[in-house]
Amino acid sequence: MPERRLxxxxxxxxxxxxxxxxxxxxxxxxxxxxxxxxxxxxxADARSILDILYLAADKGKEVLIVAEGEDADQALVEIESLFTNGFGEI
Structure with missing residues (x-):
C-alpha cells in the first residue's frame, strides 16, 4: 500500500x-x-470535505496520505502535487 508523508x-x-x-x-x-x-x-476519507476539515491540519502539520487500489500510485502523485504546490496559494 503506497503512502506519502507530506x-x-x-x-x-x-x-x-x-x-x-x-x-x-x-x-x-x-x-x-x-x-x-x-x-x-x-x-479522513479524501473524498469527504468534512472529514478533511475535521483533521484541523494547519501550516507546518505533517499528514500521511495512504492509498489502496489499482490506481493508488497515480493518486498519490497527484495529491502530493497539490500539497507541494501549496494548493496554488504559495
Missing part, C-alpha cells in the same frame, strides 16, 4: 478551498485514499 506549506493549511481540491482530485480515482494526522490519531 507537510502543509500553505499559510492556511487544509482549509475549505484546499480540502475541496483534495476531494476533487481523489474523486478521479478508484483507489481508497486516506489522509492521516498521526499526532491526533485521526483519519
Amino acid at each position: 507537510t502543509l506549506t500553505n499559510d492556511l493549511g487544509l482549509h475549505a478551498r484546499a480540502a475541496a481540491q483534495v476531494v476533487q482530485c481523489a474523486a478521479r480515482f478508484k483507489s481508497q485514499i486516506i489522509i492521516r494526522r498521526e499526532d491526533r490519531n485521526a483519519d
